Amino acid sequence: MDIQEKKQLQAFATRIRMAALEAIHSIGSGHVGGVMSIADTMAVLYGREMNVRPEDPKWPDRDCLVVSKGHAGPAVYATLALKGFFPYEELKTLNRGGTRLPSHCDRTKTPGVDVTTGSLGQGTSQAAGLALGNRIKGRKNRVFLIVGDGESNEGQCWESFMFASAKKLGNLVVLIDWNKRQLDGYLDEVLPMGDFVAKMEAFGFDTVKVDGGDVEAIAAALERTRAGGDKPYAIVLDTVKGHGIAEVENTAMNHSMPVNDERFERWTAQLKAELDALEG
Amino acid sequence: MLNIVYNGELDPRLCKDVIGATVADIVDHDPNAIFLDADLMSCSGTLKWAKANPERAIDCGIAESNMAGVAAGLAVAGFKPIIHSFGTFASRRCYDQVFLSGGYAKNDMTVIGTDPGVTATMNGGTHMPFEDVALYNALPGATVIDASDPACLASVLRQCQNRPGVKYIRVGRKQLARVYADGSELPIGKAITLRDGSDVVIFAAGLMLHEAMKAAASLEAQGISAAVVDCFTIKPIDADAVEAFAKKCGAVVVAENANRHGGLYNNILEVLAERCPVPAACVAVEDEFGEVGTQSYLMERFGLTAAHIEQQAKAVLKRK
Numbered sequence: 016m017d018i019q020e021k022k023q024l025q026a027f028a029t030r031i032r033m034a035a036l037e038a039i040h041s042i043g044s045g046h047v048g049g050v051m052s053i054a055d056t057m058a059v060l061y062g063r064e065m066n067v068r069p070e071d072p073k074w075p076d077r078d079c080l081v082v083s084k085g086h087a088g089p090a091v092y093a094t095l096a097l098k099g100f101f102p103y104e105e106l107k108t109l110n111r112g113g114t115r116l117p118s119h120c121d122r123t124k125t126p127g128v129d130v131t132t133g134s135l136g137q138g139t140s141q142a143a144g145l146a147l148g149n150r151i152k153g154r155k156n157r158v159f160l161i162v163g164d165g166e167s168n169e170g171q172c173w174e175s176f177m178f179a180s181a182k183k184l185g186n187l188v189v190l191i192d193w194n195k196r197q198l199d200g201y202l203d204e205v206l207p208m209g210d211f212v213a214k215m216e217a218f219g220f221d222t223v224k225v226d227g228g229d230v231e232a233i234a235a236a237l238e239r240t241r242a243g244g245d246k247p248y249a250i251v252l253d254t255v256k257g258h259g260i261a262e263v264e265n266t267a268m269n270h271s272m273p274v275n276d277e278r279f280e281r282w283t284a285q286l287k288a289e290l291d292a293l294e295g
Numbered sequence: 296m297l298n299i300v301y302n303g304e305l306d307p308r309l310c311k312d313v314i315g316a317t318v319a320d321i322v323d324h325d326p327n328a329i330f331l332d333a334d335l336m337s338c339s340g341t342l343k344w345a346k347a348n349p350e351r352a353i354d355c356g357i358a359e360s361n362m363a364g365v366a367a368g369l370a371v372a373g374f375k376p377i378i379h380s381f382g383t384f385a386s387r388r389c390y391d392q393v394f395l396s397g398g399y400a401k402n403d404m405t406v407i408g409t410d411p412g413v414t415a416t417m418n419g420g421t422h423m424p425f426e427d428v429a430l431y432n433a434l435p436g437a438t439v440i441d442a443s444d445p446a447c448l449a450s451v452l453r454q455c456q457n458r459p460g461v462k463y464i465r466v467g468r469k470q471l472a473r474v475y476a477d478g479s480e481l482p483i484g485k486a487i488t489l490r491d492g493s494d495v496v497i498f499a500a501g502l503m504l505h506e507a508m509k510a511a512a513s514l515e516a517q518g519i520s521a522a523v524v525d526c527f528t529i530k531p532i533d534a535d536a537v538e539a540f541a542k543k544c545g546a547v548v549v550a551e552n553a554n555r556h557g558g559l560y561n562n563i564l565e566v567l568a569e570r571c572p573v574p575a576a577c578v579a580v581e582d583e584f585g586e587v588g589t590q591s592y593l594m595e596r597f598g599l600t601a602a603h604i605e606q607q608a609k610a611v612l613k614r615k
Contacts (some may be wrong), residue, residue: 075373122371123401130371131400134391140361141396144368151329151350152372171392174361181356 028058034093040279041107048269083138084163085119100127136169146187165197180219194256220249227252298476306473315340363392370402382408386427412552413593414467423585429557431463441501442466446475472505486533492522496540503550509601555579574614
């Protein structure tokens with residue numbers, strides 16, 4: 016990847032963080048930690064890897080994204096708004112009555128959201144079904160599935176991973192957001208999940224681990240999944256919950272947190288400075 | 296065409312073979328239809344056909360929650376999935392997935408739950424769903440069917456392919472009394488009058504239809520005129536038919552192979568309360584868990600026989 020493209024993707028990730036923060040601030044609080052930890056991945060997916068048409072969100076041959084950790088909705092909405100799926104200003108309707116942007120992703124409401132998620136684990140089986148269905152239909156597209164590390168406590172995830180492997184879904188790419196924290200604290204305190212790479216390999220996935228804050232590393236890992244084949248892919252994203260805003264990273268309980276005016280302005284100013292440096 | 300041919304005899308076919316043949320026919324003729332099972336294809340009569348059609352007959356293994364989610368994902372991809380498991384696993388075990396990934400997310404699917412209520416016989420209490428009807432009754436927009444006989448089963452299965460929302464069909468794997476001629480069309484949502492009457496109406500579904508017909512014949516011999524109405528569509532209930540017969544007869548008995556709470560009795564009582572309050576009683580499971588035994592033992596044990604219907608009919612007549 017050339018330096019120019021890397022900077023563009025980094026800038027896109029920063030814009031996603033700023034837009035998500037703006038949405039969450041507009042309603043006062045939200046799932047800041049898990050939104051920030053996948054911002055870099057969202058930037059690479061929509062800035063480089065995925066083939067989508069904002070003007071035709073239901074184009075049958077599009078690549079699909081299933082954000083099974085559905086509480087990261089604001090990261091998805093920020094990305095889709097920046098890509099032009101709907102007006103940017105709509106981000107400020109997050110969680111308000113009648114909105115198209117509910118806390119958790121909903122395919123029936125938001126242009127560009129492919130699968131309804133939020134009840135943890137359920138996105139994983141739907142992603143497998145979608146990948147299988149696309150393959151039967153002869154489509155050449157791929158399904159990207161983002162799973163939370165805490166979410167993987169749910170047994171349904173592992174049922175779906177067995178299924179994806181058994182059905183040789185080489186058009187499915189599972190991205191595990193290994194940010195080490197879940198709602199009640201660190202995974203190792205709540206329910207230790209062990210070695211995700213070894214687990215996914217044991218479940219029959221072609222697996223790599225990358226720095227989930229490094230757009231170049233994420234891009235390289237995604238690029239190698241283009242080959243398809245007879246194994247589903249897993250990319251374990253080594254991330255930091257709250258990544259990109261130091262104060263959020265350093266807040267112990269950052270799963271959901273208030274974003275008041277003062278925080279919003281301070282954090283936005285920090286992100287804006289980063290953006291200016293990247294684009295200056 | 297709708298032709299009632301009830302004469303008290305069992306249909307020679309096993310319902311599982313009717314499921315197998317009908318599902319195969321639907322999938323073979325509709326490129327968007329797809330069938331999923333959870334290691335029970337031999338019980339849904341689909342195994343032989345599935346082995347020859349592995350692309351659109353998917354064995355998901357013993358993982359019903361995943362199966363329901365996969366079905367939802369297939370719906371996103373443009374398919375119209377039909378999934379099967381035993382009634383307990385097709386309801387309780389994967390309810391959250393059918394509810395959210397299916398119903399809430401507008402991913403239409405048909406769910407077949409075999410061995411409802413006492414038809415689970417030798418598998419016993421762990422496999423005996425009395426509550427499946429109540430669960431699906433509470434899923435917004437769902438269609439809930441208790442199939443009357445093989446012709447009804449085939450008719451509703453075909454209709455479900457083009458019906459929005461979640462459709463739940465409960466049916467035993469074995470034999471049922473023959474009620475309708477083959478090829479009969481039973482429009483979902485329409486109750487069917489099997490026998491007219493004027494003193495009391497028996498609304499029944501599935502296995503209990505045969506018991507209701509036997510009870511009505513016995514009551515007739517005692518000078519009581521009992522109507523029997525097939526409520527194979529539990530939801531949406533045919534409110535107009537319920538109201539019309541309640542008005543005409545002035546006394547109601549509901550017979551169902553399920554818990555008295557939350558099922559057919561519930562849906563009929565809602566209509567009665569809102570449109571035509573008349574005395575009513577039910578022949579259903581009195582809020583109990585299942586247990587093992589033969590079907591005849593279990594029907595006695597849980598009070599689901601023609602004699603129980605007759606007893607309730609006489610009791611409700613006294614309250615007229």
